[in-house]
Amino acid sequence: MVRVLGIDHLAIRVSNLKRSKEFYDRLLGFMGFELEWEFGQTLGWDNGRTMYWITEADRKGKQHKHRTGDVGFHHYAFEVSRPGDVDKVHALLVEMGATIIDAPADYPDYGEGYRAVYFLDPDGLKLEVMYFLEKRKRLRGKR
Template sequence: MIDHIGINVSNLEKSKNFYTIALAPLGYKLLIEYDATETGSKYAAGFGTNGKADFWIVDGQVNTPRIHVAFTTESCQKVNAFYEAAVKLGSTDNGAPSLRLHYYHHNYYGAFVLDPDGHNIEVVCYAFLGK
């Protein structure tokens, strides 16, 4: 089981804004921030739900190759809301919301965008359309 993940971003403020807005439909919030004096090296911001940060962005040299992170949610509407919020922020569409029968599960409904640094961010639900 994965406890948390972190990715490097080139512009922490821009990425904090992106993730604060794009992940809001999933219930994610910016929960904690650390500056370099606290981490010993870099600025970090943690996002999560229910008081636990499980997705971290760290100010630094962007990961190469770019990272793919998939968030899960319980409804297709939340997948759509994530996608709409991200695209409205200027994200690059990397796969509009749709049922993706060629993926892992016959009810796999997902959407993909590229974050400000080109990381592939996905939101998926395993539900029937209309739920």
């Protein structure tokens, strides 16, 4: 059997590299990522466990904006280590003028101690910052 260690990276296409670089550099930098890779139309941030890559869409790709509900990317969730971190990221997003879909809230239907904020990147891609106590407890029990 092959054991997956985690998700190494996510790579997305953006419509405006400069605008998205500013958004992600501020957001990801706030969450402990560093811009590690920059070549051509591709940028990659790394936090030592996960990388987040953006690259500019080609001319044809820019003609088709992302639409929630299409086949493909639904959302990406960044897990944080404390529930209060969800609120800290929300405050930054508000300061940045980001589109907030759902302000920080607890989601007991998702499991014990699930807290999250949902928002959009400049191209309308849905992102989440979340904390999940139940998952942390399960992982501690496996040690």
